[in-house]
Amino acid sequence: MKRLLTYILPWKRSYFTGSIVVSVSSYCENMIMALLLGRVLGAVATGSFQKAKSDIILYAVLYLLILLIVAIGKGISNRDANLATKDIRLKAFDRMINSKLRHIVKRHSGDALVRLDGDVNAASEVFKSTVQSALSLIFTLAATIVTLFAVSWISGVVLLLFGLVMLWINIKFIAPARERYAIARKHVGITVMDMTDLLSNAEMLRFCGENAILLDRYEKDCITLQAKKMSAVKLTAVQNTLGQIQASFVVLFSIGIGFLLWKTSVISIEQIPVLQNMGSMLVNPLSSIGFMIANMQNNLMGGVRVLELVDLPGEDLEQAQAKSVMDIENAISCKRLTFGYDEKPVLDQISFSLPRGKMLAVVGESGSGKSTLLKLLMGLYEYKGSFTVLGKEISSIPPDEVRRLTAYVPQECPLFEGTIFENISLGRSDATEEEVYQAASEAGVAEFVKDFHNGYHTQVGEWGVQLSGGQRQKISIARALLKDAPILLFDEITSSIDSISEQYIQETMEKLRGDKTIVVVAHRLSTIKKADRIIVMDKGRLVETGSHEELMDKEGFYVKLQKLQALGFNG
Numbered sequence: 001m002k003r004l005l006t007y008i009l010p011w012k013r014s015y016f017t018g019s020i021v022v023s024v025s026s027y028c029e030n031m032i033m034a035l036l037l038g039r040v041l042g043a044v045a046t047g048s049f050q051k052a053k054s055d056i057i058l059y060a061v062l063y064l065l066i067l068l069i070v071a072i073g074k075g076i077s078n079r080d081a082n083l084a085t086k087d088i089r090l091k092a093f094d095r096m097i098n099s100k101l102r103h104i105v106k107r108h109s110g111d112a113l114v115r116l117d118g119d120v121n122a123a124s125e126v127f128k129s130t131v132q133s134a135l136s137l138i139f140t141l142a143a144t145i146v147t148l149f150a151v152s153w154i155s156g157v158v159l160l161l162f163g164l165v166m167l168w169i170n171i172k173f174i175a176p177a178r179e180r181y182a183i184a185r186k187h188v189g190i191t192v193m194d195m196t197d198l199l200s201n202a203e204m205l206r207f208c209g210e211n212a213i214l215l216d217r218y219e220k221d222c223i224t225l226q227a228k229k230m231s232a233v234k235l236t237a238v239q240n241t242l243g244q245i246q247a248s249f250v251v252l253f254s255i256g257i258g259f260l261l262w263k264t265s266v267i268s269i270e271q272i273p274v275l276q277n278m279g280s281m282l283v284n285p286l287s288s289i290g291f292m293i294a295n296m297q298n299n300l301m302g303g304v305r306v307l308e309l310v311d312l313p314g315e316d317l318e319q320a321q322a323k324s325v326m327d328i329e330n331a332i333s334c335k336r337l338t339f340g341y342d343e344k345p346v347l348d349q350i351s352f353s354l355p356r357g358k359m360l361a362v363v364g365e366s367g368s369g370k371s372t373l374l375k376l377l378m379g380l381y382e383y384k385g386s387f388t389v390l391g392k393e394i395s396s397i398p399p400d401e402v403r404r405l406t407a408y409v410p411q412e413c414p415l416f417e418g419t420i421f422e423n424i425s426l427g428r429s430d431a432t433e434e435e436v437y438q439a440a441s442e443a444g445v446a447e448f449v450k451d452f453h454n455g456y457h458t459q460v461g462e463w464g465v466q467l468s469g470g471q472r473q474k475i476s477i478a479r480a481l482l483k484d485a486p487i488l489l490f491d492e493i494t495s496s497i498d499s500i501s502e503q504y505i506q507e508t509m510e511k512l513r514g515d516k517t518i519v520v521v522a523h524r525l526s527t528i529k530k531a532d533r534i535i536v537m538d539k540g541r542l543v544e545t546g547s548h549e550e551l552m553d554k555e556g557f558y559v560k561l562q563k564l565q566a567l568g569f570n571g
C-alpha cells in the first residue's frame with residue numbers, strides 16, 4: 001500500500017483534497033436528508049405546512065449543491081488516480097523492456113499481459129476506491145459517533161455496541177474472501193497464458209491437428225476460473241445479504257431507540273430521523289468493513305503483482321566507463337567464456353578471437369550454443385570469463401552502446417505491425433529514403449517488393465504474417481544493413497531463402513567484409529567455405545577452429561559434420 005501510494009505523491013495535494021471533499025460531502029449529503037425529514041416531521045406535528053415547504057426548497061438546493069461538490073471532488077481525485085495508474089503502467093512496461101533478459105524470458109507473455117492490464121487496473125482501484133473508502137469510513141465514523149453522543153449519550157452507547165457486534169461478525173469474512181479472490185486472480189493469469197498460446201500458435205496448431213486438444217484445455221481453464229470466481233462471489237453475496245439484513249435491522253432498531261428516548265422526553269421528535277440516520281451511518285460502514293478489506297486486499301494483490309514487475313533489476317545503464325582498450329587488433333575476442341541460462345553450462349570455457357573486418361562462421365550441432373554466443377555478444381546476458389568487442393569488455397559497456405556496435409538478424413524474423421519501409425528503417429528513423437532503398441536492394445527486398453501493389457508501403461501484418469519466411473528474413477537483413485554497425489551478426493539467415501537470393505546475400509556479405517566484421521551462424525556448411533575463421537561447437541565447447549581448408553585437413557569434428565550433411569543430415 002505504502003509503495004503504491006508513492007505513485008500518487010506528485011498529485012498528493014489535489015488528490016487528497018478531492019478525496020476529503022468527497023468524504024465530507026457524502027456525510028453532509030446523508031445528514032441533509034435526515035435533518036430535512038426531522039424538520040418536516042416537526043412542521044407537520046405543529047401544523048406549519050408553509051414552513052415545511054420552504055424547508056424542502058432550501059434543503060433541495062443544499063442537496064444539489066453538495067451533489068455538485070461530490071462530483072467535482074470525485075472528478076479531481078479520479079483524474080489524479082488515472083495519472084498515477086498511467087505512471088505505474090509505464091514503469092512496469094519499461095521494466096519488461098529494459099530489465100535483464102534472464103528475468104524476462106522466464107515469464108510467459110500471457111502472465112505479463114495480465115500484470116500489465118488486469119493487475120494494473122486492480123492497483124488503480126486502490127487510488128480510486130480504497131483510499132476514498134477508507135477516508136470516508138474514518139470521517140463518517142468519527143462524525144457520526146460525535147453526533148450520536150451529542151443527541152443523547154444513551155443512543156451513542158447502544159448503537160456503538162450494536163455496530164461493534166456487526167463488525168465482529170463481518171471480520172470473520174475477511175480471511176476466506178482474501179483467499180478466494182487470490183485464487184481467482186491466479187486463475188485469470190493461467191487462462192490468459194493458455195489463450196495467448198492458442199492465438200500466437202494458431203497456424204501451427206492447425207497443422208498438428210492439436211487445436212481441439214488445446215481448445216479443450218482452454219475450456220477447462222474457463223470452467224475452473226468460473227468456479228473460482230463463483231466461490232468468491234458466493235461469499236460476497238452472503239456477506240452482502242447479511243449487510244442488507246443488518247442495514248434494515250439497524251433502521252428499525254434506531255427508530256425504536258429514538259421512539260423510547262422521545263417518549264421519555266430525552267430527545268425531540270425532530271431528532272428521531274437524525275438518530276435513525278446516524279444509526280445507519282454508524283453500523284453500515286462497520287458491517288461493510290469486512291467486505292471493504294477483502295476488496296482492498298484483492299486490489300492490493302494486483303498491486304503486488306505489478307510491483308513485482310516494477311522491481312525487476314534493470315540493465316545497468318549507468319555502468320562505469322567501459323574497461324580500457326586492451327586489444328585493438330581484434331573485433332571480437334573471448335577467453336574462458338562460460339555461461340548458462342540456469343545452473344547447466346551452455347557455453348563452457350570458450351576462447352577464440354577474430355580480427356577486424358574478417359568473417360567468422362560458427363557451426364555445430366543443434367543446441368550446441370551458437371545462438372547463445374551471439375546473444376552474449378550483444379550484451380543480453382551476464383557471463384563468466386572475458387568477452388571483448390572492439391577491445392572493450394562487453395559486461396562493462398553500457399547496453400545501448402554494445403547494441404549500437406552490433407546489428408543482428410535472428411533465426412526467426414518476426415516483424416512489427418506497419419509497412420515494409422517502417423520495418424526496414426526501425427531503429428534508424430534518421431535514415432534517408434535512398435539509404436533505406438539501398439539497404440533493401442542489397443538484402444534482396446527490392447526484387448520482391450516490386451511485385452507488391454503498394455510497394456514499400458505494403459502492410460506486413462501482425463508479426464509479419466502477410467509475408468513469406470524468406471521475405472521476412474530479407475527485410476530483417478535490410479534492417480541490419482541499414483543500421484550500419486561495425487559488427488554484423490547473422491543467425492542462420494539463409495534458412496528460408498531460395499538459392500538465388502542466398503547467392504545474392506553471399507555477394508553482399510563479400511562486399512561488406514573488410515569494412516564490417518561479420519559473424520555467421522550456419523547449418524549449411526556449403527555457405528561458409530569462404531569464412532576467414534570457422535569455430536566448431538559441440539555441447540557448449542569449442543572443439544575445433546581454423547579455415548575451411550585447415551579444418552578439412554584435420555579430419556575431425558568438422559569433417560564429420562560435412563559427411564553427415566552429405567548424407568542428408570542437417571543440424
Ligand SMILES: Nc1ncnc2c1ncn2[C@@H]1O[C@H](COP(=O)(O)OP(=O)(O)OP(=O)(O)O)[C@@H](O)[C@H]1O
Binds near residue numbers: 365366373
Ligand atoms: N532462454 C533460454 N532459457 C534456457 N535455456 C535456453 C534458452 N535458450 C537456449 N537455451 C538452451 O541453451 C542451449 C543452446 O541453445 P542455442 O540456441 O544457443 O543453440 P544453437 O546451437 O544455436 O541451436 P540451433 O542450431 O538449434 O539454433 C540449448 O540446450 C537450449 O535448450
